[in-house]
Amino acid sequence: MAGEKKDVRIFETDDELSDGLAKYTVEIFRKLTQQKSNFTVVLSGGYLIQKLRKLVEPPYVDEIDWSKWHVFWVDERVVMKDDPDSNYRLANEGFLSKVPIPPAQIYAINDNLDAEGAADDYEAKVKELVEHGVVDVSPHTKFPRFDLMLLGIGHDGHLASLFPNHELLQEKEKWVTFIKDSPKPPPVRITFTFPVINASAYIFMVVAGTAEVDAVKKAVEVILNYLNFINVVNWPKERGEELGIGDIWKSTKRRGTLRNVTYITDDIRREAQTMSLIDHPNVVKGYCSFVVEHSFG
Ligand SMILES: O=C1O[C@H](COP(=O)(O)O)[C@@H](O)[C@H](O)[C@H]1O
Numbered sequence: 001m002a003g004e005k006k007d008v009r010i011f012e013t014d015d016e017l018s019d020g021l022a023k024y025t026v027e028i029f030r031k032l033t034q035q036k037s038n039f040t041v042v043l044s045g046g047y048l049i050q051k052l053r054k055l056v057e058p059p060y061v062d063e064i065d066w067s068k069w070h071v072f073w074v075d076e077r078v079v080m081k082d083d084p085d086s087n088y089r090l091a092n093e094g095f096l097s098k099v100p101i102p103p104a105q106i107y108a109i110n111d112n113l114d115a116e117g118a119a120d121d122y123e124a125k126v127k128e129l130v131e132h133g134v135v136d137v138s139p140h141t142k143f144p145r146f147d148l149m150l151l152g153i154g155h156d157g158h159l160a161s162l163f164p165n166h167e168l169l170q171e172k173e174k175w176v177t178f179i180k181d182s183p184k185p186p187p188v189r190i191t192f193t194f195p196v197i198n199a200s201a202y203i204f205m206v207v208a209g210t211a212e213v214d215a216v217k218k219a220v221e222v223i224l225n226y227l228n229f230i231n232v233v234n235w236p237k238e239r240g241e242e243l244g245i246g247d248i249w250k251s252t253k254r255r256g257t258l259r260n261v262t263y264i265t266d267d268i269r270r271e272a273q274t275m276s277l278i279d280h281p282n283v284v285k286g287y288c289s290f291v292v293e294h295s296f297g
Pocket residue numbers: 043044045046047048075076077087151152153154155158159160161184
């Protein structure tokens with residue numbers, strides 16, 4: 001799938017974003033389960049879960065065979081599963097409890113372990129699932145290749161629990177690691193590493209919310225590195241200008257391609273440090289970004 005088109009989809013409203021996310025999830029599910037019986041999905045925490053609300057409603061909920069889903073977390077806070085900070089709890093309340101995924105196919109972290117133990121335990125669990133053929137492996141990198149990652153992004157541009165300038169960004173060997181000094185509370189977490197994220201078959205990066213303006217800029221920088229084509233739906237020029245990407249609007253309107261466009265400012269480029277680590281030969285085979293237009297203000 002390397003070299004496939006990377007898309008940006010921009011939605012005017014939160015409902016349209018949620019609808020689009022549901023639609024594309026169904027599309028990827030259908031496509032991948034034509035050849036295999038398992039569908040491995042990785043969730044982030046945060047606002048992403050709320051954006052999945054349309055997927056658990058008709059018509060989308062009935063278009064998926066949920067018995068094929070195997071669910072993982074891209075990162076988790078080292079807290080008990082019923083803690084308000086738990087990403088498992090968030091996903092369970094907002095998404096998983098509403099669909100018939102077999103409980104044995106929902107892989108939460110072991111909340112009886114400390115950070116290092118929980119990271120090792122989660123990596124061992126994924127390795128076991130690779131051995132049993134539940135999770136695929138990237139033939140190029142030998143890292144696990146999950147079918148679909150559904151990810152949000154933090155205000156500072158962090159993905160999973162991989163924070164800008166943190167040493168964990170350099171991790172090249174481990175599948176799962178831990179952090180005890182997360183700049184965003186709670187401080188103790190486990191997280192998939194970038195090589196694992198990059199090995200995924202598809203990643204939907206959902207970007208939404210007023211406080212995510214900086215993160216949107218960072219995402220745009222990455223998208224510009226990868227996109228062959230940008231699909232702009234009713235993108236108001238003023239909003240592009242607010243974000244400092246007005247020329248993208250003009251150029252995409254005019255030519256429908258980013259190939260010859262020069263627009264991005266150096267400061268946005270510098271801000272993109274975390275996201276640009278996705279720049280890797282094995283990267284992100286499918287890339288969608290969803291932006292709620294009215295939230296930019
Ligand atoms: O701490 C986390 O933050 C990011 C972004 O979430 P949000 O709270 O800013 O909406 C999330 O993707 C990650 O899974 C989570 O642990």
